[in-house]
Every structure is written in C-alpha cells, then in structure tokens.
Amino acid sequence: MGQSIEATLDDIEATLKEARGNLTKSKAGYIFGILTKLKNERKELALNFLRSYEPEEAKKYLLALNGVGPKTASCVMLFNLQLPSQPVDTHIFRIAQRLQFVTDKFKPAEVETWFEENLPKTWQTHYEFHLNMIEHGMNTCKAQNPKCDICVLNKLCPSADTKD
Numbered sequence: 256m257g258q259s260i261e262a263t264l265d266d267i268e269a270t271l272k273e274a275r276g277n278l279t280k281s282k283a284g285y286i287f288g289i290l291t292k293l294k295n296e297r298k299e300l301a302l303n304f305l306r307s308y309e310p311e312e313a314k315k316y317l318l319a320l321n322g323v324g325p326k327t328a329s330c331v332m333l334f335n336l337q338l339p340s341q342p343v344d345t346h347i348f349r350i351a352q353r354l355q356f357v358t359d360k361f362k363p364a365e366v367e368t369w370f371e372e373n374l375p376k377t378w379q380t381h382y383e384f385h386l387n388m389i390e391h392g393m394n395t396c397k398a399q400n401p402k403c404d405i406c407v408l409n410k411l412c413p414s415a416d417t418k419d
C-alpha cells in the first residue's frame with residue numbers, strides 16, 4: 256500500500272520546463288528516482304521523517320540521493336525540514352570571503368560547512384542569517400561597487416573600502 260506516483264517522467268519534465276528550469280530531462284529523472292525510492296522504502300512520498308534526524312544525519316541521507324548535491328541538500332533542510340543548514344549562493348560566498356571568514360581557496364561546499372560549524376546550531380538562526388546575508392549582498396555588499404561607506408560592518412570588515 257502507501258502513496259503511488261501519479262506523475263510520469265514527462266509530467267515532471269514538463270513542470271520543470273514550465274518553471275523555466277534547465278537540464279530538465281536529467282533533473283526529471285533524478286526526481287522520479289527519488290520518488291520511487293521513497294515509495295519503495297518509506298511508503299510515503301515525503302521527506303518529513305528527516306525532521307526528527309540530527310542535522311548531520313539528515314544531510315547524509317539527502318546527499319546519498321542520486322542527483323542531490325550539497326546546495327540542494329542544504330536548501331531542503333533550511334526551507335523545508337526546518338533544520339539548521341546554510342546553502343551558499345553567490346552573495347553568501349562573496350561576503351564570507353570579503354569578511355575573511357574563509358580564504359579564496361574555499362569552495363562553496365566548504366563555506367557551507369564553515370557556517371554550519373560556526374553559527375549557533377538552531378534553525379531560526381540559520382534561516383534569519385541566510386535571508387539577511389542575501390539582502391546584504393543584494394543591497395550593500397554588491398559584487399561590483401560595494402557600499403562600504405554605509406555598511407554596518409565597515410569597522411570590522413578587512414575588505415572595507417571607505418573614504419575616511
């Protein structure tokens with residue numbers, strides 16, 4: 256018994272295309288594979304059972320799914336499972352380097368691990384930090400011409416470029 260997968264591979268691919276995704280064929284295959292695994296192993300097409308896992312264990316489970324990389328696993332944890340995790344996008348990557356939390360040798364997945372080890376290990380902290388970092392990157396610590404003069408971090412930031 257349990258839930259059945261009503262969508263076909265083509266349905267999933269069409270939905271991804273509608274959402275203007277790229278690599279829709281291979282992504283549809285990965286999603287179908289994960290749904291099939293959940294149906295066979297858990298009889299339920301959901302990942303909610305991971306909410307009771309320790310964050311490290313939940314991430315291990317997600318990363319073992321075919322087609323799931325560190326950023327996807329982290330996004331699922333932060334935005335769906337309410338587990339502490341820190342997906343690293345271009346803004347977070349850039350700010351972490353400018354603040355010299357990490358060196359320019361770090362890869363995004365290593366920056367993610369750095370934040371997960373150094374931020375308080377609560378979902379709320381990770382969630383608010385994530386949103387604030389992205390807003391900071393979009394409005395102040397921009398890729399080109401960061402607004403260091405008005406940045407609240409300019410007295411602490413090793414990369415601050417202020418006129419005074």
Ligand code: SF4
Nearest residue numbers: 396403406409412415
């Ligand atoms: S001081 Fe400048 S480089 Fe440093 S975080 Fe602020 S905007 Fe970014």
